[in-house]
Amino acid sequence: RVTKDKAPWRNDIIVKHTKLKNKLRNKYWKTRDSVDWNNYKRARNNLNELVWKTKKAFFTEKLSSNKNPKEFWTCLKKCNVVDNNKHKSFPLQLNIDDINKYFIEMGCEKEVSAEKNA
Template identity: 50%
Template sequence: NGVIDAPSITTSRGVKITDHKLVYCEIKCKKEKKVAKMVKYRCFSKCNIEEAVRDISNVDWDTVLQMQDADEIEEFITENVTRVFDKQAPIVCKRVTRKISPRMNADLRTLIKAKNKERSQYLKTRTIYDWNKYKNIRNLVNNMVRNTKKEFFSENLATTKNTKEFWKTLKSCDVVPK
C-alpha cells in the first residue's frame, strides 16, 4: 500500500521515522581552502640609510677600472650592492593567505593596531580600566569597518556601468563565491 508504520526505524539521532515526519538528509561539505602563498620581499623598516651609504662607500670601486668585460663589471656592481642590501634590508619570506581587502584604508589599519594593543594590555592586567579602553576602541573599529564597507560598496557599485563590473566588484571582496 505504500504506508509505512514502523516505530522501530530510527535515525542516527534517535528520531523515529514514520509517514508523518519529514525525511531529510544532511550533507557535510568541506569548504575549499585557499592555498597560502609565500611572498618574498625586502624589509626596509629597519634599514639604516647612513650605514648603507657608508658600506657602499667602503667598497673598492677602483677595481672596476681594471675590468675589461661589461658582464664582469655588471656582476661586480650587482654583487656589492646586493651584499649591502642583504645586510641593511634582508629578504623576508611571508605567508599570505588572502588578498588585502580593497576597502581597507590606513586609518582603519591604525585603529586595528591600537585595538590589538589595548587587547593585549587588558589580557596582561585584567583591570576594568583596561577592559573599558579596549571595549571602546573595539566598538569604534567595528563602527568604522561597517561605515567603510557601506562607503566602498555605495561608491563602487553605484558607478558600475554593466553587470560584469558589478559582479567582478562583489567577487573581489569575497561577497559572493568565485
C-alpha cells in the first residue's frame, strides 16, 4: 500500500484534536442534534486554527534558520511546498489551425441546425 509521508508540522496535539473532531462529527451524524453540530463546528474550527498556526510556526522556524539558498530550497521540496520536477511538459502538442477549425465548424453546425428549424 502506498501512502503519503506525514506532514512534518503535524504533532501529537493536532492528532488529538483531529480524533476529537471526528468523534464529534460521528456523534452529530448519529443524533442530528443542533448542539452536537455546534460542538463539531467549534472543534473543526479550533483544529483548522491550530493547524494554520502550527504550519506557520514550523515554516517560520525552518526557513528562517536556512541562510544557505540550497538548504532553503531543499527544505521547501521536502515539505512539498514546491515541485521536485524541474521541467514540465504539456502532454499534447496542439496545432493552432486544428483548434481554429474546430471552433469554426462548431459554429457552422449550430447555424445549419437553426436554419433547418426555422
